[in-house]
Amino acid sequence: MSAPAPPFLFAPDIERLPRPRLRTLQLERLQRVLAHAHANVRHYRDAFAAAGVAPGDVRQLEDLARFPFTVKGDLRDNYPFGMFAVPREQVVRLHASSGTTGKPTVVGYTKGDIDTWADIIARSLACAGARPGDVMHNALGYGLFTGGLGFHYGAERLGCTVTPMSGGQTERQIALIQDFGATVLNATPSYALNLAEAAERMGVDLASGPLRVGVFGAEPWSETMRAELDRRLGLKSIDSYGLSEVMGPGVAMECECRLGLHGWEDHFLFEIVHPETLEPMPMGEAGELVITTLTKQALPMIRYRTRDITRLSDAPCPCGRTHLRILRVTGRNDDMLIIRGVNVYPSQIEAVLVGFPGIAPHYQMVVARQGSLDHLTVEAEALAPRDEDSRQHLAYQVRHHLKTMIGVSCEVIVRLPGELPRSQGKAVRVRDLRKENG
Incomplete structure (x- = not known):
């Protein structure tokens, strides 16, 4: 394996913002996004009115708990563009789910959203250990899935060389990883395992090559799977978290300490609620993750129920970043x-x-x-x-x-x-x- 890359920080100031200042920033942005959603999305006007709340009711972050949740069904009920908070002409890109269980969920981005997304992904990749000049082999799917293009733009913003491979053609992927000298692998953990297995069948020792960082997400995976990928690919496996409705990848990323995923609190507000009662849970308790977007223009999400079961921690991380950590997702309400x-x-x-x-x-x-x-x-x-x-x-x-x-x-x-x-x-x-x- 190649020598470790030198220390590098993409956004040291915002990533190390003292927590009181971070909460102040969150409150300012929360008040702004609630007003934006209320003024421009009929669904939110109706939902807020039914709950007897208005954007001006938020005086502190805890007041958000009085507001109604948003669920995936709300996007399907307002298919395709009913949840957009800007005119469709200002939306420069559309992504969508597969729609295998009904109408797909459609997400849109303004030019500003795309720029913000690229910045967040660049920060996330730097957090994971990627550096300017790295060769990132991107095996996440391109197209309507947010994973491939989301990481692509962010890696370019960081200064990486990107191989936009997408999924499939496994033997060719292995050849290109070797030929191009990939140092960062981006994939689902299950496909990364498939690559490792196929390389072994081909007699290719990826573990002795230049691969240094593996950024894996889009599906739950275990610590035992992490150890397997580390060993067979000769890299450091880093957990990535995101979901299309909230933004796509880049909502949270593990740092090199691998002690939980740093959720970027300047762009997202994280809550844990009881999966059945939906009451707020104390920091550190397991429950369902709920996310509110703080900076999205085209598709603001207010208290979106992710269905992911996890815990939050605001304990200091050895890396020095102050943003709270999302501990490993153990599963989804609807997967249980x-x-x-x-x-x-x-x-x-x-x-x-x-x-x-x-x-x-x-x-x-x-x-x-x-x-x-x-x-x-x-x-x-x-x-x-x-x-x-x-x-x-x-x-x-x-x-x-x-x-x-x-x-x-x-x-x-x-x-x-x-x-x-x-x-x-x-x-x-x-x-x-x-x-x-x-």
Whole structure:
């Protein structure tokens, strides 16, 4: 591996702003964005009126808790441009979700939004350890997905050389990582693992090359997956967080200490609420993350429910940044499975499987209805070819370990190497036969 890059800070002043000054800045921007949303978006005028609140009611940050939440359904109900706070002619770019469960959610950006986004991504990449002059191999999807273009513009703003590869063509990606001397890899963690596995099959040792930083996000992943990626790719895996409705990638990024993701509080206001009662939770308690945008022009989001389960920490970070940290996302409200009374997140299954002796880090969860109860089957993959008896014995060991560690009873099937589908972007970890069968 190449020598570590020299220390570098992209925005040291704002990243180290004392917390009282940071809260003052947040309040000023919150009051401004509430007035902007109320004046220009009918949905917010109606929602505020129904809740009996108005932008002028906010005198301190805690007053925001009186305002209604925004949910993904609100964007779908106002499809395509009903949530925009500027005339459509001022929107210079549109992104959208896949819309696999209904109408897609559409997000728009003014020229100012695009510039702000690039600045935030540049700051985030510097926080992760990227430096001007780095070669960033961008394997996130381009197009309507915000990941590819979001990181592309930010990396250029930082001064990196960008390879806009997108997903797929795995063998070619490996060749270009080598030929171009990539020092930063940007991908989903599942696709990064796919790259590592394919490189090993090709006899390519990426771990001994110049790759230094891996920026991975867009799906939940575990600490065991992080260790696997560090080892197999020879880099430092950094967690990235964002979502299209709020901005895209760049909402939060781990620093090189890897003690949680710094949420950029000059642009976003973060809350944790109880997933069921929706009441505010104290700092450090687990709950659902809620985000309010403070600087977006085209599509302000007021108290957007992310459905992500996590905790916040405002404890000092060794890096010196003062922005609070979002601790590792353990799952999503809508991803959680209840199997015979036990709550299970896919990331919990991953934490057991990755690194388990004889098991490759590829898995899928299949949920089906058996009588009146939900039944979970975990399909894993053997690390090397095995006969059927050996795989059944390995399946028994995995099943026992899942029961011991998570408390869930499930069936385990161990497949031969290569039998489970590989990710070309976001991994599909759960196949729900209850929905497929109506």
